[in-house]
Amino acid sequence: MPFQFKMKNTPTCIYIFWLALASSNQFINAIIWNGNTVDLAPVFCDISSRIIIAVNIAIPAASLCMMRHLYNVLSLRAMQWSAAQKRRELYINLAIGLGIPILSILSYYMVQTSRYAIFEDIGCDSATSKAALSILFQTSWPLFVGVVTSVYCVLILHHSAKNYAEVRLYLKTADTKQYIRLAILALINIIATISLSLWIIIVEVQPENLGPWLGWAAEHADWDDIFVVTYEEWNSCLSQASRWFTPMCAFIFFAFFGFSNEMWAGYGRSFHAASSKIHSWASWVRGTPKRAEQSVLPIQSGKGPSDLPMYHTSQSTRHSLASAFLPDFSFAPFDSAISLEEKYPTSSAGTLSVGSLSWDEYLADRDLLSRPATTYHFSPLDDSMQSFSYTQGQIPQI
CATH class of the missing domain: 1.20.1070 (Rhopdopsin 7-helix transmembrane proteins)
Incomplete structure (x- = not known):
């Protein structure tokens, strides 16, 4: 018909x-x-x-x-x-x-x-x-x-x-x-x-x-x-x-x-x-709707071109074991991203400080100056630390 x-x-x-x-x-x-x-x-x-x-x-x-x-x-x-x-x-x-x-x-x-x-x-x-x-x-x-x-x-x-x-x-x-x-x-x-x-x-x-x-x-x-x-x-x-x-x-x-x-x-x-x-x-009955594609957007952390990019995804942040021993470098949301300098301001002498402590005091307080340096490898597809490896030497003084 x-x-x-x-x-x-x-x-x-x-x-x-x-x-x-x-x-x-x-x-x-x-x-x-x-x-x-x-x-x-x-x-x-x-x-x-x-x-x-x-x-x-x-x-x-x-x-x-x-x-x-x-x-x-x-x-x-x-x-x-x-x-x-x-x-x-x-x-x-x-x-x-x-x-x-x-x-x-x-x-x-x-x-x-x-x-x-x-x-x-x-x-x-x-x-x-x-x-x-x-x-x-x-x-x-x-x-x-x-x-x-x-x-x-x-x-x-x-x-x-x-x-x-x-x-x-x-x-x-x-x-x-x-x-x-x-x-x-x-x-x-x-x-x-x-x-x-x-x-x-x-x-x-x-x-x-x-x-x-x-x-x-x-x-x-x-x-x-x-x-x-x-x-x-x-x-x-x-x-x-x-x-x-x-x-x-x-x-x-x-x-x-x-x-x-x-x-x-x-x-x-x-x-x-x-x-x-x-x-x-059938998908609705099983309760398994289609997964939305996860987009990764690079976000410049500061005004200068040399600043490292910051990555934001729709996933929630996963914390690894190493994150318990380091400062909070977690990434900010897309609409409220701040630079590293704004989160950890430097003193007038040009040294990096964490709260009221200087960087050296902060590391000494946590007994990290004598530890081997740890290199962390970040993946742009995930805001958590995927892997890390040890290198010889001491963390340089700032």
Whole structure:
């Protein structure tokens, strides 16, 4: 549906809409009334029975819209349409694909004997009178639409044979496979619709199945009496064919359009989006969100170019064993970095002091003057002391 809607293919969108609605309705009915005829959902049956009435004519009407679309394309009329003509064609397709089914629902009330009927294993269905008027208002509609669709099919074949060169030139520059699939699908629907409609009409015109129309009051006298039919009563070849008509149309449509290159591309995008959502959800459940990349920013400790750079990361500071024996040279945060001179100011004589003690007093107090010098190697990726090594000699006096 999204691809056909993007291509502004109104006839195919109408066809998909009615197939989806009919299949969903039939699926729900088959589940609820599997092996029983109990009136479980009266309101749902009121809606469901009218959907069935609409679908009986909606699928042939959608096939008519598709055949008209093919005729307009192959006759090259659509190439010369203005915006107003395209809008008018849209209204015509909506009138055929949606207006005719709605009109059939309204006419159904003329021959409706009760609210609905319940068939075992099928579900809710229409309760149509056996009067001859029901053939005019209900049964003959799909046959009439199928005949009109067949006329368009003949016109397409005639125009293609008459203007073969122009049609062939156009098909070279257009999506030929798309039109071929539409044509074959419409032909199959024509054959199935006309055959099934003729079969139903022939059965209904039999003397034992046909009666007079008794009038408005008589036809609606038993309005609240729900007609119940068991599986043994309705099971026949005609009933089974009517039951499987909609699923057959859905399977055929998917066989023609569900494996095209455009649909495979759409399947790939949908699968990728679904897998990304599932992966994000699984990561959230496990509580292991993605680790943010840690950036390292060099920060100049002072104003002069010779000052050593200071490094800041988002990690918390880790303290090593050596940090317990040395002054606090920990790095300041990014927004509050200070220079070494500001943290350990020098005296007026130019010697480095730690608090109120000079550097020599500080080292002597900690008995560090007699110890071997220790060289610390700092890594710019970590603000802790990664390793240290001993060198010979004494710490020089400052």
